[in-house]
Amino acid sequence: METKIGVFICNCSGTLNNIDFDAVVKKVVELPGVTSIKFISPLCLEEGKKKMLSCIREENIEKVVVAACSPEFKEHVFREVLENAGLNGHLFSMANIKEQCSWVHEGDVTGKVVELIKMAVSRTRLLQPVKMNNFSVNREVLVVGGGFEAINAALQLSRAGLRTTLLEREAVLGTGTTELENLCGFDINAMVMEVKGDENIEILAPAEVIETSGKIGDFNVRIRKGGEEISRKYGALVIATGYQTKLALESKLKSDVNIVSQEKLCHMLEDPELRIRPRTIGFMLDFADENSRLPTLATLNNALAAKRKWGSEVYVFCKNVKVDSERIERLYQEARDCGVMFLKSDVSPKVAAENGKIKIEAKDIFLGEDINLTCDVLVAEECLLPAEETEALSSILNIRRDSRGFYQDENVHLYPVASEKKGIFFIGGCRGNLDLSRVLTDVSSVVVSIYKLLSSGNILAEVERVKVDPQKCVACLTCIRICPHNAIQLVRVDGGKEVAEICDLACEACGICAAMCPAKAITFQGYRDEEILAQVETIGES
Template identity: 35%
Template structure:
C-alpha cells in the first residue's frame, strides 16, 4: 500500500500530488495508492489503519514528512492494525523535496525518485520478529568506594542481588579518608560513607568481597560469568550486568618538591587529621611544630567544591585546634553550594588568607621553610608567604587498574585514560558493550554529589535493562549465514559492541542478538558476504539506488540525516539532483554499493558521516572513510575520476554544512562532466 500525504496542503502547494499519485500507481509492487491531507493526525492514522486492515499489505510506503517526525506514530498505528511495523518505509517528500526545491516541477520529479526508491526497498523488507531473552537480574559492581556502594544500595532497593567487589581490605575508597567532607554541607565520613557501608552490611541483597580482584568476564548482557579472586579462593559469579565504579588515583606531589617532608597532598593531610592527631607534630614536619600552612588548589584544573570544602574545613581545623596561620592559593573559590559560603566566611573570620591567582604560584625554599609567591588578582599585589607545610590539592588520575580492566571487559578508554564517556550519542554511564556501565570518578573528575548522582543513573540503567527476567528485543540485528562463513574473524574484530562470538558447533561466527546494535559494520567487512543486517540487506540497499540519481548522498541517521532534515525545516534550497539514502551508520556503506552506484548511473556519491569522536558506533565513521579511500582507488582503475566520490563529516545541527557539501559536490560533478564532454 502507498499513502501520499499533502501535509495540511503544504505539499500540494509545492508539487503535483495527482501526478505523483498516478506515477506511484504504476510502480511495480504497488497495489493501492491513497492521498490524505494529514496522515499523522488522528483521522489520518485511522484511515491508514482501516485501509491496511482491508488490504493486509506485505509492505507499506508513506510519502510524507521526515521519518524523524512521524515514523514512530505510523509504526504504532500499523502495529495496532495488526501489520508488522518493520515493513514500513517512508519517502521523505517534505524536508527533502517540497521544502528545498523551489521549482514545483523539479520537486515533483525528485519526489517521484524518492517514492520509487522507497517502493524498491519496501518490496524486499521482511517482517522483523521479536524475541524474548531470559536474563540474570543479578549485578556485579566493581569498586567499593562511595560510587560503588551507592550503586549497590540503589540496585538492592530495586530488587537486584548485588555482588560488590573491592580490591582494598575495606569499603569506602578515597571518601573514607576525608576528615570533613563537603556534601551539601559539612558532614563526617561516619555520617556519610560510614552510614552507607552499614546499610550495605545490613542488606540481605548485597554480598561484599573485599581484597578481591576481577580476573575475567565472559558471556554477554543478561548472562555474564565473572571470575573473581578473593582471599578465600577463586569465585565464579553469574550476573546479567556489570557496573564499573573503580574511582580514581590521586597523583602524588610531582616535580622538584616531591619527597620533601614539608610538602603533602590534601588527601594525605585529611588522612592524618582523620587519624585524630592531637598535636601539631605531623609526620612530614617532625620535629617542628607547625605555624604556617599554605594550600595550593586548582594547579592542573579548576577543582570541584569537594576539594574547596575540604581545604576550607582543614584550614578552620588547623586554625582552631592548632592556632596555625593558613594561606589558600586558588584560581577561584567555589562557594556555590549548600553551606560552602558559611564555611568560607568562617575561614575568613578566623583569619585564613585567600589569594586568588591566575598564574601558578612560585614555590621556593627559604632557610628551613618554604616560600609561596603569587600575584593576588583581587588586590593586584604580588604576595609572598612563608610556610612550614605546603598542601597541594591532588590531581585525579585514572585508577591504576583501569587499563587492565578495560582490556578484560573489552570497553573503550577515552584519550585521557578514563573510561570513555565523551561520545555524545551514548548515555554517559553506558559503555560500548551492552550490559556494562561506568559510574563515578572512573569516568573523570567529579565531586561527591555528581558521583552519587552518577551511581543512581548507572543503577537506573541496569534496572531498565534487567528490571524483568526477560528482555524483549526486535531482531533487526545482523545475522550470519553459517554456510557462507569462512571464519576469517573480520566481523569479530570489527564489531564495536563485541556482539559477535564463535559458534564452535557450527564452526562459524554468530551474532549475539541482545548485544547487537544494528550498525551494519560487520556486514560491510565480511569478505564472504555471509552477514546481512536485517532490513538493510545488500539487495534492499541496492534497490533504493537503481537507477541512481545524479548525486547519491548516503546519510548516517545520527548526524547527516537530521542535518538534511534541518536544512528542510529551515527551507534552505539545495540541488534537486541529490537524493538521500539513510543508513544506520556510515560503516554500513559497503564498497560494492559505491562501485555499483556508478554502474547504475550516479555521476557522484557523497558519504556523510558523524564527526570524529562523535560516532554512535565508536569508529564507524573512520571505517567508512577508509572504505571511501579504497573506493576512490577502484574508481581510478575503472577510469572514473576519484573526485566523484567523497566523504565529509558533519553534526546533526549542520544544516548549512549539508547544503554546502551537496552543492559543492553537484558543481564538481557538473565540472567533471563538462571536461569529459
C-alpha cells in the first residue's frame, strides 16, 4: 500500500503573490501518494506548527512535504514537528518555492511551483527512515603539547570533569611559552604546579605519540615513554604542539653578536648587570614572512621597553605593521608617541656588519630618500614555523596541513579548531599565527566542544545513514582511500570476507563514497541514486 504523503504549503505571510495557490492545490492533489494537502500560513510559527502537528496526527500522514522557504533556514523547524508527531525526521522533503522560485521570477510561476512540489513528492515517496542511536564514548582526553595552551586546556578540561592526559615531548612542562607572546596576567609556573597537583590530569613527559587508530569516542593511541611503549584509549585528542621561530638572516650574519632575536633582547632588557646599553636599536619586521602578527606584537613591546628603560634611539624597518590583534593598535600609537621611528620600505633593507656595528641601508617609500643607519644592535626578523613534530604527527593522525605546514587548512568551511576528523582538535600556535586572545578563544571553544561530545558518555548519532552493502562490496578500498573524514575501515564479516564498514560516529554524510563506489554498494539515505533520479525524472513532466 502506498504511504500517505501530506503536503503543507505556506505563502510566507503573503510575500509569494505571484503564485495561484488554488491551482497548485488542484494539481498537487492528483499526485500519487498525496493524501492530504493543507494551506497554512505562516507555517513556521507556533500556530502553524500546531496546525501541522494535529493534521499529521489526525490524517495518519506518514511522510511530509513542505512547500515553503529554503530548507537551509527552516528544515530543522519542520523536522522537529515531524519528530513531535512521532514520525522519523528523515521522511521529509522541502520544495523551495520562495527564494528559488517566487522571488527570482517575475510573472506567474504557478507551473514551476507545481513542478517543484512534484519533485519533492517523488523524492519523498522513496525516502526511508533513519534511526538514531546512543553510542557510548570514552570520557578521557589526550592533550598533546606542554606549552601554555596545552596546560590551559588540560586544566579547563579537568575542571569540566573529564580525565585528561598531558603528553609533552620535553621533560619539563611550560618551556618555550613566553618566546614571542606577552603572557600578561598568566603565571605559567603556577599553572604547571596546578597541573601537577590535579588528580584528574596525568602527565606523560617526555613522551611521544607513535600511532593512532580508531574514531571519535574510541581512539587507540600508542605512546612511547622512556623506551617503553604503552597503549591507551581516549575519547578525543587535542593537539597543541605550538610553533617555533626562525631568524630570517643571511648566513654570513648569523654569527654576529650584535644581531639578536626578540628573546635575546628581552633577556638583555631584564639583565641588571648589562654594562653597555645599546644607544641605537634597529628592528626588522614583515619582510620575510607576511604572517607577522606575533612578531609585530613582540617588536612593539620590546621597542617600547628599550625606549623607556634605556632611552635608546629605536628604528623599526617594516613593510607593513599588522595591527589586527587585541591592544596592538594602542601599542603602536604609544610607540610612535614615545619616539620610536617606523621606516616603511618595499624591499628588505641591506644589512652589513662593520667594526662591531650594524650598517643598514634602506629606501623609505614615504620620504622617498635613501636611509643609511648605523645601529649598535639589530633585532632580526623572526618567521613563524610549525613545531618540529608537526609533520610526523600529521602523518600519524592522517590529517592535512596547510600550505605553510601548520594544521588546519585555510578552508573557510571548516570550524577553526576542529579537524576534518571528528574528535581531533587544534589549539593555538600549531594552527598558525595566533596571539594570546585568540589562543584563549581556541582553548575555550575546544573545551566546550569536547564537553558537549563526551560529558554524558554518550553521543546521539544517526545509524547507518550511509551504509555499505556487504553483499555487494568487493573490498576494492576506493571508499577507504577517498573518505575525507577517515570514517571507513575494512572489517571481517561472517564467512571470512573482508568488507568496508562506515563508522556512524565519524561519518559526516557527504556522499562522496556513494558516488565513487564502483560496485554501487554504498547507499546514502535521503540522497540515494533512486531519490536523486526520481527528482531528475520528474522535471518537465507537466
